[in-house]
Amino acid sequence: xxxxxxxxxxxxxxxxxxxxxxxxxxxxxxxxxxxxxxxxxxxxxxxxxxxxxxxxxxxxxxxxxxxxxxxxxxxxxxxxxxxxxxxxxxxxxxxxxxxxxxxxxxxxxxxxxxxxxxxxxxxxxxxxxxxxxxxxxxxxxxxxxxxxxxxxxxxxxxxxxxxxxxxxxxxxxxxxxxxxxxxxxxxxxxxxxxxxxxxxxxxxxxxxxxxxxxxxxxxxxxxxxxxxxxxxxxxxxxxxxxxxxxxxxxxxxxxxxxxxxxxxxxxxxxxxxxxxxxxxxxxxxxxxxxxx
Amino acid sequence: xxxxxxxxxxxxxxxxxxxxxxxxxxxxxxxxxxxxxxxxxxxxxxxxxxxxxxxxxxxxxxxxxxxxxxxxxxxxxxxxxxxxxxxxxxxxxxxxxxxxxxxxxxxxxxxxxxxxxxxxxxxxxxxxxxxxxxxxxxxxxxxxxxxxxxxxxxxxxxxxxxxxxxxxxxxxxxxxxxxxxxxxxxxxxxxxxxxxxxxxxxxxxxxxxxxxxxxxxxxxxxxxxxxxxxxxxxxxxxxxxxxxxxxxxxxxxxxxxxxxxxxxxxxxxxxxxxxxxxxxxxxxxxxxxxxxxxxxxxxxxxxxxxxxxxxxxxxxxxxxxxxxxxxxxxxxx
Numbered sequence: 001x002x003x004x005x006x007x008x009x010x011x012x013x014x015x016x017x018x019x020x021x022x023x024x025x026x027x028x029x030x031x032x033x034x035x036x037x038x039x040x041x042x043x044x045x046x047x048x049x050x051x052x053x054x055x056x057x058x059x060x061x062x063x064x065x066x067x068x069x070x071x072x073x074x075x076x077x078x079x080x081x082x083x084x085x086x087x088x089x090x091x092x093x094x095x096x097x098x099x100x101x102x103x104x105x106x107x108x109x110x111x112x113x114x115x116x117x118x119x120x121x122x123x124x125x126x127x128x129x130x131x132x133x134x135x136x137x138x139x140x141x142x143x144x145x146x147x148x149x150x151x152x153x154x155x156x157x158x159x160x161x162x163x164x165x166x167x168x169x170x171x172x173x174x175x176x177x178x179x180x181x182x183x184x185x186x187x188x189x190x191x192x193x194x195x196x197x198x199x200x201x202x203x204x205x206x207x208x209x210x211x212x213x214x215x216x217x218x219x220x221x222x223x224x225x226x227x228x229x230x231x232x233x234x235x236x237x238x239x240x241x242x243x244x245x246x247x248x249x250x251x252x253x254x255x256x257x258x259x260x261x262x263x264x265x266x267x268x269x270x271x272x273x274x275x276x277x278x279x280x281x282x283x284x285x286x287x288x289x290x291x292x
Numbered sequence: 293x294x295x296x297x298x299x300x301x302x303x304x305x306x307x308x309x310x311x312x313x314x315x316x317x318x319x320x321x322x323x324x325x326x327x328x329x330x331x332x333x334x335x336x337x338x339x340x341x342x343x344x345x346x347x348x349x350x351x352x353x354x355x356x357x358x359x360x361x362x363x364x365x366x367x368x369x370x371x372x373x374x375x376x377x378x379x380x381x382x383x384x385x386x387x388x389x390x391x392x393x394x395x396x397x398x399x400x401x402x403x404x405x406x407x408x409x410x411x412x413x414x415x416x417x418x419x420x421x422x423x424x425x426x427x428x429x430x431x432x433x434x435x436x437x438x439x440x441x442x443x444x445x446x447x448x449x450x451x452x453x454x455x456x457x458x459x460x461x462x463x464x465x466x467x468x469x470x471x472x473x474x475x476x477x478x479x480x481x482x483x484x485x486x487x488x489x490x491x492x493x494x495x496x497x498x499x500x501x502x503x504x505x506x507x508x509x510x511x512x513x514x515x516x517x518x519x520x521x522x523x524x525x526x527x528x529x530x531x532x533x534x535x536x537x538x539x540x541x542x543x544x545x546x547x548x549x550x551x552x553x554x555x556x557x558x559x560x561x562x563x564x565x566x567x568x569x570x571x572x573x574x575x576x577x578x579x580x581x582x583x584x585x586x587x588x589x590x591x592x593x594x595x596x597x598x599x600x601x602x603x604x605x606x607x608x609x610x611x612x613x614x615x616x617x618x619x620x621x622x623x624x625x
Contacts, residue, residue, distance in 0.1 A: 005354065014439070015324070016439050016441075016442065027335055029580075066393070069576075074458035098408070099399065099405070100402065100403060100407075100408070100409075100411070103399075103403060108391035112585075120408075121445040127439055128411075128438060129411065129412065129438075129559060130399075130410075130411040130412070131411065132399035132402070132409060132411060133396075133399075134399075135367070135396060135397075135399035135400045135403070136399045136400065136402070136403040137406055138367075138400065139371070139399070139400040139403040140403055144367065144368055144490035144491060145367045145368075145396070145400070146367070146394050147367070147392070147395065147396045148395070148396070148493060154335070159443050164392070165392065166365075166391075166392040166393070167309075167391055167392060168304055168305070168459075168496075168498055168499070169496065169497045169498040170496075170497040170499065171364070171365070171493055171495070171496050171497070172493070172496075172497075173491045173492065173493055174491070174492045174494055175440060175490055175491050175492070176490070179490075185546065198496070247433065249408075250406065250407055250408030250449045250450070250451060250452035251409070251410060251434075251447050251448070251449045251450050252423070252445065252447070252449065253445055253446070253447060254421055254433065254446045254448045255445070255446040256443050256444070256445050256446075257443060257444045257445075257446075258442070258443055263329040265354050268601060268602075268604050268605060268606065268607050269605065269607070270607055270609075271590075271606050271607065271608045272608075273608050273609060273610035273615055274616065274617075274618075275618055275622070276535075277608075277613065278608070278618040278619055278622050279610075279618075279622040281590070281606055281622075282622035282623050284620070285588070286623075287439070290566050290567050290588055291510065291535070291566075291623075292509050292510070292535065292566065292585070
């Protein structure tokens with residue numbers, strides 16, 4: 001029985017709680033360079049679930065991200081936590097991609113990796129909260145998906161059993177490989193980076209020539225000289241220009257409004273935080289039958 | 293008559309989901325501007341008389357795929373069938389509830405058809421959009437907060453046929469049902485192979501909701517500024533005293549302090565109670581998207597500049613631990 005091949009998709013995201021006005025460009029898009037960035041939280045849960053599968057059954061975890069060169073940070077972080085290899089797909093041509101163009105680009109990269117049994121994705125990224133890229137990758141690869149999972153019940157060398165949250169309760173679902181799974185924050189508590197692995201990987205640099213990736217991939221674990229991060233471009237993953245970036249994105253941003261709160265009640269009453277003030281408020285609301 | 297608007301109808305436990313009736317209602321408002329009809333598609337193994345309700349809310353035709361294999365949800369066959377219906381009937385707009393099912397299949401359908409899809413819209417409108425010198429009239433404007441609520445984006449997909457969007461439950465208002473209006477039910481064949489059913493459902497565990505915020509007349513909600521065990525206990529006490537329910541902002545739910553059923557906002561539940569008491573809630577736009585239509589809003593916050601005060605009817609600057617006991621005392625008289 002061959003070792004499992006596990007892919008985890010991750011994203012570097014702006015820390016959306018700290019967006020300043022300067023980070024907005026005039027065309028309404030966000031200047032990500034101006035924002036502090038973090039590892040998308042639910043992608044850490046996806047990575048953790050992959051690591052747990054590997055702990056149990058063995059296998060190889062390849063982490064993949066699409067983003068600007070500095071997205072390499074989340075790949076390094078993934079290596080620190082236990083991933084085996086990491087791939088950055090980066091190209092100016094990817095800029096402006098919506099979920100459809102993004103999932104196409106990731107699908108091309110996954111097909112280039114070639115072998116996969118399990119693909120773990122975070123349910124959604126905190127910058128868009130769309131939860132669309134995972135299912136769209138699955139559709140483009142023509143494989144099954146199980147979304148919104150809160151627990152992995154069982155995993156074998158050929159199938160995985162998952163607990164999925166719905167509005168009506170929970171479902172226990174089993175799928176054979178290959179399958180794409182989207183993981184919520186409830187699923188696990190991500191492990192911390194290991195100090196030993198941080199020492200191992202902190203000085204690695206990106207491998208610029210993509211050809212060598214395939215060679216080392218064919219080698220066994222022992223033969224491989226060194227683990228590193230591979231960078232691929234749109235051309236090297238065989239992506240069609242018309243399907244990536246802005247041209248591959250059917251959705252367009254028409255208009256962006258910075259949120260300026262307008263009061264819908266100009267006469268907000270200031271209620272003094274005193275017994276008398278609060279008594280008066282409660283009595284007024286009682287009088288108006290607001291409490292029913 | 294122009295191409296219709298298609299709504300994906302969710303059906304579970306012999307009931308049409310509320311979100312589907314809300315989407316049909318919203319679709320009738322959009323359809324009036326587009327001079328078109330509202331159609332639905334439902335996949336079910338047992339749907340029957342309850343489907344007539346869709347007509348009362350304004351759905352004119354319902355494509356009904358009935359098959360015993362559809363008793364449990366499975367991503368691949370469900371999305372293939374919806375894609376097939378779209379290809380066959382060519383709607384100009386397709387709407388999905390942003391439920392666990394809708395969020396699972398809508399992206400797959402959009403990917404298969406190469407269409408644009410906007411998740412969790414808080415508002416839908418019809419308008420025009422120009423790309424270079426080409427103007428698209430009567431296109432769907434898909435409006436949603438993004439980037440942690442720091443912006444509100446209007447998304448369009450004028451060259452995508454159809455435009456697709458998902459909307460959370462509770463966001464769109466229901467039409468007044470008119471029982472004289474009928475829906476024409478059209479049987480469609482189940483055009484998928486057994487081999488497409490790749491998910492095997494081993495068990496379904498039904499959970500009753502611990503709280504139903506949509507029905508609550510009074511909601512006392514906890515934000516990160518009132519999320520200590522002591523504050524949450526006071527919030528529960530106030531809710532109980534007033535005969536209301538406990539709500540929460542997303543960070544409080546994410547931190548595991550209150551269950552997901554309590555979450556108010558864009559990614560939670562949209563509520564319209566008589567009274568909303570926001571405790572230690574700063575007022576992120578995603579939260580306000582879910583509660584700003586409350587009849588009365590009381591905001592309690594230590595920070596006098598908290599955005600929540602801009603939409604509140606009554607503002608109390610102070611610590612929840614200090615204010616709530618006073619409110620309980622005043623209410624009990």
